[in-house]
Amino acid sequence: MLNILTPQRATLLIFLVAFATIAGAWIFEYSGYLPCELCLKQRWAYYAGIPIALVVALLAPRNPGIAKTGLALLAVLWLGSMMFGIYHSGVEWKWWPGPSTCTAQAGFSGGLPDLSKPAVMCDEPALRIFGLSLAGWNAVISLGLALVALAGLRQAQGSSSVSQ
Numbered sequence: 001m002l003n004i005l006t007p008q009r010a011t012l013l014i015f016l017v018a019f020a021t022i023a024g025a026w027i028f029e030y031s032g033y034l035p036c037e038l039c040l041k042q043r044w045a046y047y048a049g050i051p052i053a054l055v056v057a058l059l060a061p062r063n064p065g066i067a068k069t070g071l072a073l074l075a076v077l078w079l080g081s082m083m084f085g086i087y088h089s090g091v092e093w094k095w096w097p098g099p100s101t102c103t104a105q106a107g108f109s110g111g112l113p114d115l116s117k118p119a120v121m122c123d124e125p126a127l128r129i130f131g132l133s134l135a136g137w138n139a140v141i142s143l144g145l146a147l148v149a150l151a152g153l154r155q156a157q158g159s160s161s162v163s164q
Contacts, residue, residue, distance in 0.1 A: 007067035010152025011057035014074055014145050015050060021141050022046040028134065033126040037102040038088045042138050045081035049074060049145070064156055071153040078146035085139030091123050092133050098122045 005013070022043060029035055035043075056070030091098035102122035120126075125133035132140070 007152045007156040008060040011053045015053035034120045036120040036122040038122045067156045075149035078142045082142035088135035092125045
């Protein structure tokens with residue numbers, strides 16, 4: 001199955017899944033599930049990864065070097081996103097403390113809160129789907145995207161050595 005995952009197909013798949021994921025996050029937000037500070041920071045990987053994946057998908061057929069570099073960058077990006085999702089999930093499960101600015105123990109240590117915005121705590125998940133919070137699902141999706149990037153990278157390395 002993964003042998004048919006060329007570098008271009010891998011980056012297109014990453015682009016589509018990442019775009020659908022961030023669109024889903026925006027739909028949840030529009031539906032009233034407001035993101036916390038950590039949720040917003042988890043989106044950074046998507047804001048960087050989506051255009052990178054699209055550019056690499058467009059350039060991969062003509063430039064194997066860009067394909068390899070882009071896929072390696074995407075793999076690192078999504079592995080980092082996965083680790084950040086695990087961290088946020090651990091904060092939600094109270095396995096470790098989160099940032100003092102967005103947890104239930106925040107108090108007024110950072111000054112008075114901004115009363116113009118609703119308070120969204122990082123250690124209280126907005127909802128759980130099949131037992132996982134959205135941060136947990138981000139970790140799962142990010143792992144999948146990293147694996148796709150690594151499979152595409154493996155194909156890119158294999159195809160360049162055969163063609164030479």
